[in-house]
Amino acid sequence: MNRREFLAKLVRYGLSAGALSALPVERLFAQEFYPRLAVPIIDAHAHLPGYSWDEEHTFDAIRHAKLCAISMAVMGDNNAPVGADSTYINAKESIDIVRQWEAQKLIKIVRRPSDIPLQPVLTGPIPVILSIEGGDAIGTDLERLKEFYDLGVRMITLVHGTTTQSGNNQIGNDMRQFSSSDSTDGGLTDFGFQVIHRMNRIGMVVDVAHASAQTLFDIASCTRAPIIDSHTSPFPSSVTWRPPSRLRLYNEMAAIVETGGVICTWPIGFDGDSFGRLTFADWVEEIKAFKSYFGIRFIGLGTDSGGGLPGYVEGWESISSVRRLLDAMRSGGFGPMEISAFMSLNFLRAFTRCHAIAQVSNYLNA
Numbered sequence: 001m002n003r004r005e006f007l008a009k010l011v012r013y014g015l016s017a018g019a020l021s022a023l024p025v026e027r028l029f030a031q032e033f034y035p036r037l038a039v040p041i042i043d044a045h046a047h048l049p050g051y052s053w054d055e056e057h058t059f060d061a062i063r064h065a066k067l068c069a070i071s072m073a074v075m076g077d078n079n080a081p082v083g084a085d086s087t088y089i090n091a092k093e094s095i096d097i098v099r100q101w102e103a104q105k106l107i108k109i110v111r112r113p114s115d116i117p118l119q120p121v122l123t124g125p126i127p128v129i130l131s132i133e134g135g136d137a138i139g140t141d142l143e144r145l146k147e148f149y150d151l152g153v154r155m156i157t158l159v160h161g162t163t164t165q166s167g168n169n170q171i172g173n174d175m176r177q178f179s180s181s182d183s184t185d186g187g188l189t190d191f192g193f194q195v196i197h198r199m200n201r202i203g204m205v206v207d208v209a210h211a212s213a214q215t216l217f218d219i220a221s222c223t224r225a226p227i228i229d230s231h232t233s234p235f236p237s238s239v240t241w242r243p244p245s246r247l248r249l250y251n252e253m254a255a256i257v258e259t260g261g262v263i264c265t266w267p268i269g270f271d272g273d274s275f276g277r278l279t280f281a282d283w284v285e286e287i288k289a290f291k292s293y294f295g296i297r298f299i300g301l302g303t304d305s306g307g308g309l310p311g312y313v314e315g316w317e318s319i320s321s322v323r324r325l326l327d328a329m330r331s332g333g334f335g336p337m338e339i340s341a342f343m344s345l346n347f348l349r350a351f352t353r354c355h356a357i358a359q360v361s362n363y364l365n366a
């Protein structure tokens with residue numbers, strides 16, 4: 001409901017325009033009605049429905065989630081069929097599937113931040129932030145970044161190691177292959193540095209999900225735009241070392257926060273030795289802990305729907321279960337603006353800044 005619809009509704013409830021002018025409408029709007037307005041939700045990382053590792057990830061589930069936009073990541077890692085340039089060809093074929101969906105008006109590829117509405121899209125094409133998971137598809141050809149951009153790609157997860165590889169690609173290393181203090185973690189390569197520079201210039205979001213600690217630190221120190229970790233979760237802040245694994249330490253997240261970026265958290269569920277994450281309430285506690293350390297502005301949502309997570313928090317069935325997180329945040333004491341910040345606005349801010357920085361640098365270089 002926008003403000004105009006809200007006012008129309010009050011009139012329908014018998015309040016005349018004259019009476020309205022005597023009411024503290026703005027305060028009423030904020031205090032009484034705002035909490036009931038739809039919270040804008042953007043999923044920073046998910047896969048292609050029907051082409052993923054999880055059959056619960058469907059267009060129907062996406063609709064039920066009532067999102068403003070969803071990222072759809074095509075695979076650009078070295079899991080693609082073997083052969084010269086196979087990762088590049090594989091990514092382009094998957095991008096083509098998404099573009100066909102756009103032609104069929106099932107989705108609408110987001111080309112600039114203003115393409116994302118701030119209300120849930122209940123009917124019509126679903127706004128999709130097209131992304132690539134695995135920078136292997138770039139090969140060693142920087143021009144491919146512009147080619148991907150022109151096809152609609154707005155975010156690339158640069159590192160996505162696979163089970164058969166050493167954990168490296170031509171850009172950097174995978175955190176599942178390196179502990180947080182591994183001295184053999186060489187971090188970002190010289191080519192990777194050029195990739196960051198080019199992505200900043202064309203306005204593509206750099207996603208450091210899966211990146212090893214050193215790769216992340218190197219990216220954070222050279223990027224001119226905010227960076228995103230599109231799907232992960234924090235260790236408790238008391239943990240200062242991690243084995244090769246997928247959760248982030250607070251010092252890793254600090255590097256992302258310093259760029260103005262966002263750490264997007266996912267529905268993974270597990271019962272560890274010293275800590276666990278089993279319920280929506282646990283997820284909310286994690287967000288609270290993050291908030292008290294960094295503030296609410298640097299954390300967001302990235303469900304990895306379709307990515308085949310090994311286990312979920314209790315009650316998570318599909319992306320439509322994001323509504324349950326929303327309720328859990330409300331019960332956990334988060335206010336409407338904080339929930340909106342987590343659910344979408346933080347990501348949108350980072351995406352907008354990446355876009356704006358590219359516009360300015362294009363202007364200055366023209």
Ligand SMILES: [Zn+2]
Nearest residue numbers: 133209231307
């Ligand atoms: Zn992933």
